Amino acid sequence: MRAMTRLTTRRLTRRMLATLLLALPLAHAQEFTATTDPARAQIQLPEPAKPELPSLIFIGDSTVRNGRDDGQGQGADGQWGWGTPIAAYFDLKKINVVNRAVGGLSSRTYRTSGHWDRTKPFIKRGDWVVMQFGHNDASPVNDNSRARGVLRGTGPEQEVIDNLLTGKRETVTTYGAYLRGYIAEIRAAGATPVVASPVIRKRWEADGKTVTRAGGNFAGWAAEVARQEKVAFIDLNEWGAKRYEALGKAVVATLFPPNPETVHTNWLGAAVNAQLVIAGLLQNKVLPEDVYKQRFAPDGSDDRPVVDARKVRVEAPRDPKLPSLVLIGDSTVRSGGQNGAYGWGERVALFFDTQRINVVNNAIGGRSSRTFFTEGRWAAVLEQLKAGDTLLIQFGHNDGARIGDPAGKNRGSVPGIGPETVEDTRPDGTKEMVQSFGWYLARYINDAKAKGASVVVLSPIPHKDRWKPEQPRDFENYAAWGEQVARANGAQFIDLTLLVAEAYRAVGADKVDTFFSDARTHTNDAGAVFNATQLVEALKRLPGQPLQSFLRPVAP
Known part of the structure:
Protein backbone atom coordinates (compact mmCIF):
# COMPACT_ATOMS: atom_id res chain seq x y z
CA MET A 1 0.00 0.00 0.00
CA ARG A 2 2.81 2.43 0.90
CA ALA A 3 4.59 1.65 -2.38
CA MET A 4 1.37 2.30 -4.29
CA THR A 5 0.95 5.63 -2.47
CA ARG A 6 4.48 6.69 -3.41
CA LEU A 7 3.84 5.72 -7.03
CA THR A 8 0.56 7.64 -7.08
CA THR A 9 2.30 10.66 -5.57
CA ARG A 10 4.95 10.65 -8.27
CA ARG A 11 2.39 10.33 -11.04
CA LEU A 12 0.22 13.10 -9.65
CA THR A 13 3.20 15.40 -9.13
CA ARG A 14 4.33 14.95 -12.71
CA ARG A 15 0.82 15.41 -14.07
CA MET A 16 0.19 18.57 -12.08
CA LEU A 17 3.57 20.00 -13.04
CA ALA A 18 2.82 19.34 -16.68
CA THR A 19 -0.66 20.83 -16.41
CA LEU A 20 0.76 24.00 -14.88
CA LEU A 21 3.61 24.59 -17.30
CA LEU A 22 2.55 23.07 -20.61
CA ALA A 23 -0.32 25.54 -20.70
CA LEU A 24 2.23 28.09 -21.85
CA PRO A 25 1.84 28.91 -25.55
CA LEU A 26 4.15 27.39 -28.11
CA ALA A 27 3.50 30.30 -30.45
CA HIS A 28 6.91 31.78 -29.79
CA ALA A 29 8.63 29.05 -31.78
CA GLN A 30 9.81 30.36 -35.14
CA GLU A 31 11.50 28.84 -38.17
CA PHE A 32 15.01 30.27 -38.53
CA THR A 33 18.00 29.10 -40.50
CA ALA A 34 20.57 28.32 -37.83
CA THR A 35 24.13 27.22 -37.35
CA THR A 36 26.16 27.15 -34.17
CA ASP A 37 29.50 27.27 -35.96
CA PRO A 38 30.98 30.54 -34.61
CA ALA A 39 33.00 31.05 -37.76
CA ARG A 40 29.93 31.37 -39.94
CA ALA A 41 26.98 31.74 -37.58
CA GLN A 42 24.48 33.97 -39.38
CA ILE A 43 21.34 32.90 -37.56
CA GLN A 44 18.39 35.26 -37.91
CA LEU A 45 17.40 36.43 -34.43
CA PRO A 46 14.24 38.17 -33.18
CA GLU A 47 14.06 41.95 -33.00
CA PRO A 48 11.95 44.11 -30.67
CA ALA A 49 8.35 43.79 -31.86
CA LYS A 50 7.47 47.32 -30.75
CA PRO A 51 10.60 49.50 -30.82
CA GLU A 52 8.85 52.27 -28.90
CA LEU A 53 8.52 49.99 -25.84
CA PRO A 54 11.34 49.14 -23.42
CA SER A 55 12.97 45.79 -24.16
CA LEU A 56 14.18 42.89 -22.04
CA ILE A 57 16.93 41.31 -24.14
CA PHE A 58 18.61 37.94 -23.54
CA ILE A 59 22.07 36.94 -24.74
CA GLY A 60 23.57 33.54 -24.07
CA ASP A 61 23.78 29.97 -25.31
CA SER A 62 21.46 27.07 -26.15
CA THR A 63 20.11 26.85 -22.59
CA VAL A 64 18.56 30.26 -23.30
CA ARG A 65 17.63 29.74 -26.95
CA ASN A 66 18.06 26.34 -28.51
CA GLY A 67 18.85 25.82 -32.19
CA ARG A 68 16.06 27.06 -34.43
CA ASP A 69 13.85 27.68 -31.42
CA ASP A 70 11.41 25.05 -32.66
CA GLY A 71 12.04 22.03 -30.43
CA GLN A 72 13.70 20.26 -33.38
CA GLY A 73 10.25 19.39 -34.68
CA GLN A 74 9.44 17.39 -31.54
CA GLY A 75 7.15 19.95 -29.95
CA ALA A 76 7.28 20.18 -26.17
CA ASP A 77 9.46 17.06 -25.99
CA GLY A 78 12.32 18.67 -27.91
CA GLN A 79 15.08 20.89 -26.57
CA TRP A 80 14.09 24.41 -25.48
CA GLY A 81 15.88 27.27 -23.78
CA TRP A 82 14.24 29.28 -21.01
CA GLY A 83 14.27 32.47 -23.08
CA THR A 84 11.33 31.20 -25.14
CA PRO A 85 8.63 30.27 -22.58
CA ILE A 86 9.52 33.24 -20.37
CA ALA A 87 7.71 35.62 -22.72
CA ALA A 88 4.37 34.20 -21.56
CA TYR A 89 5.00 35.62 -18.09
CA PHE A 90 5.17 39.23 -19.33
CA ASP A 91 2.63 41.76 -20.54
CA LEU A 92 3.85 42.21 -24.11
CA LYS A 93 1.77 45.35 -24.44
CA LYS A 94 4.22 46.98 -22.04
CA ILE A 95 7.58 45.36 -22.77
CA ASN A 96 9.38 43.57 -25.60
CA VAL A 97 10.95 40.22 -24.70
CA VAL A 98 13.75 39.62 -27.20
CA ASN A 99 15.67 36.34 -27.08
CA ARG A 100 18.93 36.85 -28.99
CA ALA A 101 20.85 33.95 -27.47
CA VAL A 102 22.54 31.53 -29.88
CA GLY A 103 23.18 27.84 -29.29
CA GLY A 104 26.76 26.63 -29.22
CA LEU A 105 28.36 29.96 -28.36
CA SER A 106 30.34 31.13 -25.35
CA SER A 107 30.89 34.52 -23.77
CA ARG A 108 33.80 34.81 -26.18
CA THR A 109 32.26 33.58 -29.45
CA TYR A 110 28.97 35.43 -29.02
CA ARG A 111 31.14 38.50 -29.49
CA THR A 112 33.67 37.24 -32.05
CA SER A 113 31.01 35.70 -34.31
CA GLY A 114 29.41 39.12 -34.71
CA HIS A 115 26.20 38.45 -32.81
CA TRP A 116 26.96 41.06 -30.19
CA ASP A 117 27.58 43.72 -32.83
CA ARG A 118 24.23 42.81 -34.41
CA THR A 119 22.45 42.94 -31.06
CA LYS A 120 23.81 46.26 -29.79
CA PRO A 121 21.79 48.45 -32.20
CA PHE A 122 18.59 47.16 -30.56
CA ILE A 123 19.71 48.18 -27.05
CA LYS A 124 18.48 51.63 -26.07
CA ARG A 125 18.26 53.71 -22.94
CA GLY A 126 15.87 52.16 -20.42
CA ASP A 127 16.27 48.58 -21.70
CA TRP A 128 17.57 45.58 -19.74
CA VAL A 129 19.99 42.90 -20.97
CA VAL A 130 20.31 39.53 -19.22
CA MET A 131 23.49 37.59 -20.05
CA GLN A 132 23.91 33.89 -19.31
CA PHE A 133 27.06 32.15 -20.51
CA GLY A 134 29.23 29.35 -19.20
CA HIS A 135 28.08 26.02 -20.60
CA ASN A 136 30.40 26.29 -23.61
CA ASP A 137 33.15 28.44 -22.11
CA ALA A 138 35.08 25.44 -20.76
CA SER A 139 35.68 24.12 -24.30
CA PRO A 140 39.17 24.22 -25.88
CA VAL A 141 40.50 27.71 -26.45
CA ASN A 142 41.89 26.80 -29.86
CA ASP A 143 40.89 23.97 -32.17
CA ASN A 144 39.52 23.54 -35.68
CA VAL A 150 37.88 31.14 -22.53
CA LEU A 151 40.57 31.51 -19.90
CA ARG A 152 39.39 30.43 -16.48
CA GLY A 153 38.58 32.98 -13.82
CA THR A 154 37.78 36.68 -13.70
CA GLY A 155 41.22 38.27 -13.85
CA PRO A 156 43.15 40.26 -16.48
CA GLU A 157 45.00 37.29 -18.00
CA GLN A 158 45.18 37.09 -21.80
CA GLU A 159 46.41 34.62 -24.40
CA VAL A 160 47.18 35.47 -28.02
CA ILE A 161 46.35 32.63 -30.43
CA ASP A 162 46.27 31.97 -34.14
CA ASN A 163 42.70 30.69 -34.30
CA LEU A 164 42.69 27.33 -36.09
CA LEU A 165 39.01 27.72 -37.00
CA THR A 166 38.92 31.29 -38.28
CA GLY A 167 42.52 31.62 -39.43
CA LYS A 168 42.82 34.92 -37.57
CA ARG A 169 45.01 36.09 -34.72
CA GLU A 170 42.91 36.60 -31.59
CA THR A 171 43.46 37.71 -28.01
CA VAL A 172 41.49 35.46 -25.66
CA THR A 173 40.64 36.75 -22.18
CA THR A 174 39.05 35.35 -19.05
CA TYR A 175 35.37 34.56 -18.60
CA GLY A 176 35.06 37.47 -16.20
CA ALA A 177 36.67 39.89 -18.65
CA TYR A 178 34.17 38.97 -21.37
CA LEU A 179 31.26 39.53 -18.97
CA ARG A 180 32.71 42.89 -17.92
CA GLY A 181 32.93 43.90 -21.57
CA TYR A 182 29.22 43.25 -22.09
CA ILE A 183 28.36 45.07 -18.86
CA ALA A 184 30.33 48.16 -19.85
CA GLU A 185 28.79 48.39 -23.32
CA ILE A 186 25.26 47.83 -22.03
CA ARG A 187 25.71 50.62 -19.51
CA ALA A 188 27.17 52.88 -22.19
CA ALA A 189 23.93 52.43 -24.16
CA GLY A 190 21.92 53.59 -21.13
CA LYS A 202 20.75 17.20 -14.35
CA ARG A 203 23.49 15.61 -12.29
CA TRP A 204 22.85 13.88 -8.97
CA GLU A 205 25.14 12.87 -6.14
CA ALA A 206 25.35 9.22 -5.10
CA ASP A 207 22.44 9.62 -2.67
CA GLY A 208 20.08 10.39 -5.57
CA LYS A 209 18.67 13.34 -3.64
CA THR A 210 21.35 16.01 -3.91
CA VAL A 211 22.01 17.89 -7.15
CA THR A 212 25.64 18.52 -8.07
CA ARG A 213 26.42 22.23 -8.01
CA ALA A 214 28.98 24.03 -10.16
CA GLY A 215 29.58 26.99 -7.86
CA GLY A 216 33.38 26.84 -7.96
CA ASN A 217 33.61 27.48 -11.67
CA PHE A 218 31.50 29.55 -14.03
CA ALA A 219 28.57 29.99 -11.65
CA GLY A 220 30.91 31.32 -8.98
CA TRP A 221 32.77 33.56 -11.42
CA ALA A 222 29.50 34.99 -12.74
CA ALA A 223 28.50 35.85 -9.16
CA GLU A 224 31.91 37.40 -8.52
CA VAL A 225 31.72 39.66 -11.58
CA ALA A 226 28.17 40.74 -10.73
CA ARG A 227 29.23 41.59 -7.19
CA GLN A 228 32.31 43.52 -8.31
CA GLU A 229 30.42 45.41 -11.01
CA LYS A 230 27.41 46.01 -8.74
CA VAL A 231 24.88 44.54 -11.14
CA ALA A 232 21.91 42.28 -10.45
CA PHE A 233 22.76 38.58 -10.25
CA ILE A 234 20.41 35.62 -10.80
CA ASP A 235 21.73 32.39 -9.29
CA LEU A 236 20.22 29.83 -11.65
CA ASN A 237 22.80 27.31 -10.46
CA GLU A 238 21.86 27.25 -6.77
CA TRP A 239 18.18 28.04 -7.18
CA GLY A 240 17.87 25.42 -9.90
CA ALA A 241 19.57 22.82 -7.71
CA LYS A 242 17.20 23.49 -4.83
CA GLY A 269 12.12 22.24 -17.96
CA ALA A 270 12.64 25.49 -19.85
CA ALA A 271 9.53 26.89 -18.17
CA VAL A 272 10.90 25.89 -14.74
CA ASN A 273 14.14 27.76 -15.49
CA ALA A 274 12.15 30.71 -16.84
CA GLN A 275 10.34 30.92 -13.51
CA LEU A 276 13.70 31.13 -11.74
CA VAL A 277 14.72 34.00 -14.01
CA ILE A 278 11.46 35.78 -13.17
CA ALA A 279 12.23 35.23 -9.48
CA GLY A 280 15.67 36.76 -9.92
CA LEU A 281 14.36 39.79 -11.77
CA LEU A 282 11.80 40.33 -9.02
CA GLN A 283 14.22 39.81 -6.16
CA ASN A 284 16.63 42.34 -7.66
CA LYS A 285 13.79 44.75 -8.50
CA VAL A 286 15.08 45.02 -12.05
CA LEU A 287 11.84 45.69 -13.95
CA PRO A 288 8.72 47.77 -13.26
CA GLU A 289 6.10 45.77 -11.37
CA ASP A 290 3.40 46.23 -14.00
CA VAL A 291 5.21 44.37 -16.80
CA TYR A 292 4.74 40.94 -15.18
CA LYS A 293 1.77 38.74 -15.96
CA GLN A 294 2.88 36.19 -13.41
CA ARG A 295 5.47 36.28 -10.65
CA PHE A 296 7.52 33.55 -9.01
CA ALA A 297 9.74 33.07 -5.99
CA PRO A 298 12.97 31.03 -6.22
CA ASP A 299 11.12 27.97 -4.92
CA GLY A 300 8.68 28.16 -7.83
CA SER A 301 5.74 29.52 -5.86
CA ASP A 302 3.79 32.42 -7.30
CA ASP A 303 2.74 35.73 -5.81
CA ARG A 304 -0.64 34.77 -4.45
CA PRO A 305 -0.67 35.93 -0.84
CA VAL A 306 -0.79 33.30 1.89
CA VAL A 307 -2.32 35.37 4.64
CA ASP A 308 -1.30 34.61 8.22
CA ALA A 309 -4.43 33.01 9.65
CA ARG A 310 -3.57 34.35 13.10
CA LYS A 311 -4.08 37.88 11.79
CA VAL A 312 -7.49 37.21 10.24
CA ARG A 313 -10.21 36.42 12.73
CA VAL A 314 -13.19 34.29 11.84
CA GLU A 315 -15.92 36.81 11.19
CA ALA A 316 -19.16 36.38 13.12
CA PRO A 317 -22.66 37.39 11.97
CA ARG A 318 -23.52 40.96 12.99
CA ASP A 319 -26.97 39.89 14.19
CA PRO A 320 -27.18 36.16 15.01
CA LYS A 321 -30.98 36.28 14.84
CA TYR A 342 -10.18 43.33 -3.21
CA GLY A 343 -12.16 40.15 -3.71
CA TRP A 344 -15.74 40.08 -4.95
CA GLY A 345 -16.85 38.94 -1.49
CA GLU A 346 -15.79 42.30 -0.06
CA ARG A 347 -18.23 44.12 -2.33
CA VAL A 348 -21.15 41.72 -2.57
CA ALA A 349 -22.75 43.18 0.60
CA LEU A 350 -23.49 46.34 -1.43
CA PHE A 351 -26.23 44.39 -3.20
CA PHE A 352 -27.98 43.10 -0.05
CA ASP A 353 -30.19 44.66 2.59
CA THR A 354 -27.87 44.06 5.53
CA GLN A 355 -30.62 45.02 7.97
CA ARG A 356 -32.36 41.80 6.96
CA ILE A 357 -29.44 39.46 6.22
CA ASN A 358 -25.87 39.18 7.48
CA VAL A 359 -23.14 39.01 4.84
CA VAL A 360 -20.24 37.17 6.48
CA ASN A 361 -17.04 36.92 4.44
CA ASN A 362 -14.78 34.25 5.92
CA ALA A 363 -12.59 33.72 2.86
CA ILE A 364 -8.85 34.05 3.46
CA GLY A 365 -6.00 34.64 1.03
CA GLY A 366 -3.77 31.78 -0.10
CA ARG A 367 -6.12 28.98 0.92
CA SER A 368 -7.28 25.99 -1.03
CA SER A 369 -10.20 23.67 -0.42
CA ARG A 370 -7.70 21.58 1.52
CA THR A 371 -6.05 24.17 3.78
CA PHE A 372 -9.29 25.96 4.64
CA PHE A 373 -10.30 22.63 6.14
CA THR A 374 -7.02 21.43 7.68
CA GLU A 375 -6.22 24.74 9.39
CA GLY A 376 -9.46 24.48 11.36
CA ARG A 377 -11.06 27.49 9.76
CA TRP A 378 -13.99 25.49 8.45
CA ALA A 379 -14.73 24.12 11.92
CA ALA A 380 -15.02 27.68 13.25
CA VAL A 381 -17.28 28.75 10.38
CA LEU A 382 -19.43 25.64 10.72
CA GLU A 383 -20.00 26.32 14.39
CA GLN A 384 -21.77 29.57 13.46
CA LEU A 385 -23.92 28.17 10.63
CA LYS A 386 -27.59 27.65 11.33
CA ALA A 387 -30.81 26.71 9.58
CA GLY A 388 -31.81 29.29 6.98
CA ASP A 389 -28.25 30.40 6.20
CA THR A 390 -26.73 30.19 2.71
CA LEU A 391 -23.11 29.14 2.17
CA LEU A 392 -21.18 30.18 -0.96
CA ILE A 393 -18.01 28.14 -1.67
CA GLN A 394 -15.31 29.19 -4.15
CA PHE A 395 -11.96 27.40 -4.27
CA GLY A 396 -9.60 26.35 -7.04
CA HIS A 397 -7.00 29.07 -7.47
CA ASN A 398 -4.61 27.39 -5.04
CA ASP A 399 -5.69 23.76 -5.30
CA GLY A 400 -3.40 23.10 -8.25
CA ALA A 401 -0.28 23.52 -6.10
CA ARG A 402 2.01 20.51 -6.34
CA ILE A 403 1.68 17.98 -3.53
CA GLY A 404 5.09 17.11 -2.13
CA ASP A 405 6.75 20.24 -3.52
CA PRO A 406 7.64 22.85 -0.86
CA ALA A 407 6.74 25.54 -3.38
CA GLY A 408 3.14 24.37 -3.13
CA LYS A 409 3.02 25.39 0.55
CA ASN A 410 1.01 22.26 1.39
CA ARG A 411 -2.03 23.69 -0.41
CA GLY A 412 -2.60 21.31 -3.30
CA SER A 413 -5.53 18.91 -3.30
CA VAL A 414 -5.66 15.67 -5.25
CA PRO A 415 -7.13 16.40 -8.70
CA GLY A 416 -10.65 15.11 -9.25
CA ILE A 417 -13.61 14.18 -7.08
CA GLY A 418 -12.81 10.59 -6.14
CA PRO A 419 -11.62 8.83 -2.98
CA GLU A 420 -7.91 8.89 -3.93
CA THR A 421 -5.48 10.15 -1.30
CA VAL A 422 -1.82 11.15 -1.40
CA GLU A 423 0.50 11.39 1.59
CA ASP A 424 2.19 14.76 2.08
CA THR A 425 4.77 15.90 4.63
CA ARG A 426 4.19 19.19 6.41
CA PRO A 427 7.07 21.57 7.27
CA ASP A 428 7.05 20.27 10.86
CA GLY A 429 7.61 16.71 9.62
CA THR A 430 4.10 15.43 10.33
CA LYS A 431 2.26 13.44 7.68
CA ALA A 450 -26.56 19.04 8.37
CA LYS A 451 -26.87 22.43 10.08
CA GLY A 452 -29.88 23.31 7.91
CA ALA A 453 -28.03 25.71 5.60
CA SER A 454 -28.33 25.90 1.81
CA VAL A 455 -25.16 25.64 -0.28
CA VAL A 456 -24.06 27.13 -3.60
CA VAL A 457 -20.75 26.01 -5.15
CA LEU A 458 -19.00 28.55 -7.39
CA SER A 459 -16.24 27.91 -9.90
CA PRO A 460 -13.22 30.27 -9.61
CA ILE A 461 -13.18 33.68 -11.25
CA PRO A 462 -10.95 33.67 -14.36
CA HIS A 463 -7.50 35.16 -14.65
CA LYS A 464 -6.93 38.46 -16.39
CA ASP A 465 -5.36 36.68 -19.37
CA ARG A 466 -7.73 33.70 -19.72
CA TRP A 467 -11.18 34.90 -20.79
CA LYS A 468 -10.98 35.52 -24.54
CA PRO A 469 -12.95 33.12 -26.77
CA GLU A 470 -9.87 31.95 -28.68
CA GLN A 471 -8.11 30.92 -25.44
CA PRO A 472 -8.51 27.63 -23.55
CA ARG A 473 -11.15 27.94 -20.88
CA ASP A 474 -9.77 28.86 -17.46
CA PHE A 475 -10.35 26.40 -14.59
CA GLU A 476 -12.16 23.95 -16.84
CA ASN A 477 -11.47 20.97 -14.57
CA TYR A 478 -12.33 22.77 -11.34
CA ALA A 479 -15.60 24.03 -12.81
CA ALA A 480 -16.54 20.52 -13.93
CA TRP A 481 -15.57 18.98 -10.61
CA GLY A 482 -17.45 21.65 -8.67
CA GLU A 483 -20.62 21.09 -10.67
CA GLN A 484 -20.44 17.31 -10.32
CA VAL A 485 -19.96 17.47 -6.56
CA ALA A 486 -22.71 20.06 -6.13
CA ARG A 487 -25.24 18.02 -8.09
CA ALA A 488 -24.31 14.78 -6.33
CA ASN A 489 -24.65 16.29 -2.86
CA GLY A 490 -27.77 18.40 -3.16
CA ALA A 491 -26.14 21.82 -3.60
CA GLN A 492 -26.60 24.39 -6.33
CA PHE A 493 -23.85 25.42 -8.74
CA ILE A 494 -22.88 28.66 -10.49
CA ASP A 495 -20.23 28.63 -13.21
CA LEU A 496 -18.70 31.93 -12.14
CA THR A 497 -15.66 31.33 -14.36
CA LEU A 498 -17.83 31.31 -17.46
CA LEU A 499 -20.14 34.14 -16.38
CA ASP A 510 -9.10 47.73 -22.28
CA LYS A 511 -11.80 47.82 -19.61
CA VAL A 512 -10.79 44.47 -18.13
CA ASP A 513 -7.23 45.74 -17.72
CA THR A 514 -8.55 48.40 -15.33
CA PHE A 515 -10.12 45.75 -13.08
CA PHE A 516 -6.91 44.20 -11.71
CA SER A 517 -4.48 45.22 -9.00
CA ASP A 518 -1.76 42.82 -10.13
CA ALA A 519 -0.59 41.03 -13.24
CA ARG A 520 -3.37 38.48 -13.61
CA THR A 521 -5.15 37.20 -10.48
CA HIS A 522 -6.40 39.80 -8.01
CA THR A 523 -9.01 42.44 -8.77
CA ASN A 524 -9.07 46.00 -7.50
CA ASP A 525 -12.17 47.69 -6.10
CA ALA A 526 -13.76 48.21 -9.53
CA GLY A 527 -13.05 44.61 -10.53
CA ALA A 528 -14.47 43.30 -7.26
CA VAL A 529 -17.72 45.23 -7.80
CA PHE A 530 -17.89 44.04 -11.41
CA ASN A 531 -17.47 40.39 -10.44
CA ALA A 532 -19.89 40.72 -7.53
CA THR A 533 -22.43 42.07 -10.01
CA GLN A 534 -22.11 38.95 -12.17
CA LEU A 535 -22.50 36.72 -9.12
CA VAL A 536 -25.62 38.51 -7.88
CA GLU A 537 -27.25 38.25 -11.31
CA ALA A 538 -26.56 34.51 -11.24
CA LEU A 539 -27.98 34.19 -7.71
CA LYS A 540 -31.21 35.76 -8.97
CA ARG A 541 -31.52 32.98 -11.55
CA LEU A 542 -31.11 30.09 -9.12
CA PRO A 543 -34.14 27.78 -8.84
CA GLY A 544 -36.42 29.07 -6.12
CA GLN A 545 -34.50 32.37 -5.94
CA PRO A 546 -33.46 31.73 -2.30
CA LEU A 547 -31.79 35.14 -1.83
CA GLN A 548 -34.04 37.31 -4.00
CA SER A 549 -36.00 38.78 -1.09
CA PHE A 550 -32.81 40.03 0.59
CA LEU A 551 -31.48 42.00 -2.37
CA ARG A 552 -31.60 45.77 -2.45
CA PRO A 553 -34.21 47.07 -4.89
CA VAL A 554 -31.56 49.23 -6.61
CA ALA A 555 -28.08 47.88 -7.36
CA PRO A 556 -25.11 50.04 -6.28
Missing part, protein backbone atom coordinates in the same frame (compact mmCIF):
# COMPACT_ATOMS: atom_id res chain seq x y z
CA SER A 145 36.06 22.59 -34.45
CA ARG A 146 34.56 25.48 -32.46
CA ALA A 147 37.42 27.32 -30.75
CA ARG A 148 35.07 28.79 -28.17
CA GLY A 149 36.81 28.29 -24.82
CA ALA A 191 20.56 50.11 -20.43
CA THR A 192 20.76 47.90 -17.33
CA PRO A 193 22.90 44.73 -17.37
CA VAL A 194 21.92 41.59 -15.43
CA VAL A 195 24.20 38.58 -14.97
CA ALA A 196 22.81 35.06 -14.61
CA SER A 197 24.80 31.98 -13.73
CA PRO A 198 24.55 28.98 -16.06
CA VAL A 199 21.45 26.86 -15.48
CA ILE A 200 21.92 23.75 -13.37
CA ARG A 201 22.65 20.42 -15.05
CA ARG A 243 14.23 23.40 -7.17
CA TYR A 244 15.28 20.02 -8.57
CA GLU A 245 15.90 18.61 -5.10
CA ALA A 246 12.41 19.68 -4.03
CA LEU A 247 10.85 18.04 -7.08
CA GLY A 248 12.88 14.84 -6.80
CA LYS A 249 14.85 12.80 -9.30
CA ALA A 250 11.86 11.13 -10.97
CA VAL A 251 10.05 14.39 -11.67
CA VAL A 252 13.22 16.19 -12.81
CA ALA A 253 13.69 13.46 -15.41
CA THR A 254 10.46 14.65 -17.05
CA LEU A 255 11.97 18.13 -17.50
CA PHE A 256 14.54 16.84 -20.00
CA PRO A 257 14.50 14.94 -23.27
CA PRO A 258 15.34 11.24 -22.83
CA ASN A 259 18.70 10.28 -21.32
CA PRO A 260 21.59 10.85 -21.63
CA GLU A 261 20.70 14.56 -22.00
CA THR A 262 21.74 16.48 -18.87
CA VAL A 263 22.03 20.08 -20.07
CA HIS A 264 19.21 20.93 -22.46
CA THR A 265 15.68 20.95 -21.07
CA ASN A 266 12.42 20.21 -22.83
CA TRP A 267 9.62 22.81 -22.84
CA LEU A 268 8.58 21.88 -19.31
CA LEU A 322 -30.90 37.12 11.11
CA PRO A 323 -30.18 34.64 8.32
CA SER A 324 -26.62 34.85 7.01
CA LEU A 325 -24.96 34.70 3.61
CA VAL A 326 -21.61 33.09 4.46
CA LEU A 327 -18.66 33.09 2.06
CA ILE A 328 -15.63 30.80 2.15
CA GLY A 329 -12.80 30.83 -0.38
CA ASP A 330 -9.44 32.38 -1.21
CA SER A 331 -8.01 35.84 -1.94
CA THR A 332 -10.18 36.31 -5.03
CA VAL A 333 -13.08 36.40 -2.56
CA ARG A 334 -11.30 38.38 0.15
CA SER A 335 -7.96 40.20 -0.21
CA GLY A 336 -8.44 42.90 2.41
CA GLY A 337 -7.03 45.72 0.28
CA GLN A 338 -3.52 44.27 0.27
CA ASN A 339 -1.61 46.02 -2.54
CA GLY A 340 -4.91 47.47 -3.72
CA ALA A 341 -6.56 44.05 -4.12
CA GLU A 432 -1.07 14.33 6.09
CA MET A 433 -3.31 12.26 3.87
CA VAL A 434 -4.45 14.71 1.22
CA GLN A 435 -7.95 14.22 -0.17
CA SER A 436 -9.36 15.13 -3.57
CA PHE A 437 -10.75 18.56 -4.43
CA GLY A 438 -14.18 16.97 -4.65
CA TRP A 439 -13.83 15.33 -1.24
CA TYR A 440 -13.28 18.69 0.47
CA LEU A 441 -16.19 20.32 -1.38
CA ALA A 442 -18.49 17.43 -0.47
CA ARG A 443 -17.44 17.74 3.17
CA TYR A 444 -18.32 21.44 3.23
CA ILE A 445 -21.66 20.81 1.53
CA ASN A 446 -22.76 17.97 3.77
CA ASP A 447 -21.58 19.63 6.98
CA ALA A 448 -23.51 22.80 6.09
CA LYS A 449 -26.64 20.92 5.08
CA VAL A 500 -17.29 36.52 -15.56
CA ALA A 501 -15.42 35.56 -18.75
CA GLU A 502 -18.52 36.36 -20.82
CA ALA A 503 -18.90 39.68 -19.00
CA TYR A 504 -15.23 40.50 -19.66
CA ARG A 505 -15.76 39.82 -23.36
CA ALA A 506 -18.72 42.17 -23.37
CA VAL A 507 -16.73 45.12 -21.98
CA GLY A 508 -13.47 44.39 -23.81
CA ALA A 509 -9.79 44.06 -22.97
